[in-house]
Amino acid sequence: MTATIIDGKAFAADIRGRVAEQVTALKAAHGITPGLAVVLVGTDAASEVYVKSKGRMTGEVGMESFSHRLPEETSEADLLALVEQLNADRSVHGILVQLPLPCHMNSDAVINAIDPAKDVDGFHISNVGLLGTGQKAMVPCTPLGCLMMLRDHLGDMSGKEAVVIGRSNIVGKPMAHLLLGENCTVSIAHSRTKDIADVVRRADIVVAAVGRPGMVKSDWIKPGATVIDVGINRVEAEGGKTRLVGDVDFDEVREVAGAITPVPGGVGPMTIACLLANTLTAACRANGLPEPEGLTV
Template sequence: MSTNTTADNIIDGKAFAAKLKEKVGRQVAILKEQHGLIPGLAVVLVGADPASEVYVRNKNSSTKAAGMNSYEHRLDACVSEAELLTLVEQLNHDPAVHGILVQLPLPKHINEAAVIDAISPDKDVDGFHVINSGLLATGGKGMVPCTPLGCIMMLKDRLGNLSGLDAVVVGRSNIVGKPMAQLLLNESCTVTIAHSRTKNLPDVVRRADIVVAAVGVPELVKGDWIKKGATVIDVGINRITTDEGKTRLVGDVEFAAAAKNAAAITPVPGGVGPMTIGVLLQNTVTAACRQAGVTEPEV
């Protein structure tokens, strides 16, 4: 981490995620004691992608650590789309399963959209189902994608009321960019969605009080694009090769230079990444409470 940064302007995603997981654990204990309800998360992994294996293992251990039930389903890479859809349908009807997550990416012969659409919107803890996307867009009460929800949690924790702030989201994916913009709108921000084809992108970013970079281009957002005192959330995780031939992780923001201007900034790694599993657990608790018709415990 650059010597130009201080502890005060770094948003520590690991520490925030640890607190969130502790909160979820307390919620789960209350649900067990008061309602006999144990939230359950089913994770489906198709094939043996190394990165996906790590994610699934972490999700499994975090779920159990929070006192929740974890159901792991591992399928061969050659499994048919019909077989996968049959499993999803079984999980939809399993009362012990409150959240379903099918690990992406899927093998090329399987239609990801068809699988996402097959998951019950009530159990769609990834928040990717078109019904949940529509509910978010219209201010309804659906499941919200984990990464954008984690970003908005960190922003509100750092800034408090976001109302009236100028926010620029760089990236327009269905997984991060679009839902992030909707969440910021819901907080009464003035929101611009920018992307790789935006004209005068540096000028668009320079006016922002909040910059969320989620475009998947290493260090696209330069340090001098960041307004003095802005808050920067860097969702990007890119592996690059250094001049010495080694590899390292960088975000979508030129971190060291941006940190000189930003009042607060997330590092890569250690910023947004750790939040995703914590929010997944929170979403599973939310889904369990809604399905059981009980109020989510406030702790």
């Protein structure tokens, strides 16, 4: 059996189209333009690329984009002062502070200084607590994008076995909560899990988010399972070039799985689309308007 390829790039384009329509409607009916502020500290080359494509796509859906680039040696106090300024700015509905931050900063303190209503990454402890207790939260973009693809492909997930590989605060833990919300039986596997292949082989749904290129092999996968690959790893390719690969050995696993997301073109584009969706959601909530349709959990 060869797996269906879940086209995250096309799905993300569709979501951005729906966001754009609702932004147009919001402007026309209420004169509100959603605004997203992105803060980048230091000059990590990969981060620059994400920040640039986020900025471009924000403009394409009709939102305002505010970009703040601070030097590597910025003090935590200065970054906190910028966050305060963005919290108070009524034209800013969403704030994203790009991670990782330089190691002289306490990321938790910075993230928790963001107004939870503007925390479009969903990383603030208030949003984490709301998601963990099944209340209305800002949901982290990558897990939200994975959930949208799973719902689209599988529909009802009640009673299915789901295994999340990786226990990060950014992907693994919130993903597990979302899958619980879909009534899956959820396990989280990680670097200390014993017999990880046996654990993963139980799963109808596998979400791999560990950051190890090609770790998940075909003999880990139950035939017909749905495999979501969150990994974005840059590896050496022929001719001194680099290429992106996921955490899943795509060529092997596609022969066993029922469906699989590719890298690139899978989860990555969905992450950015969900960031825009969250910014629209934040703008609606800030103005006491109904939630955008089909763009929240």
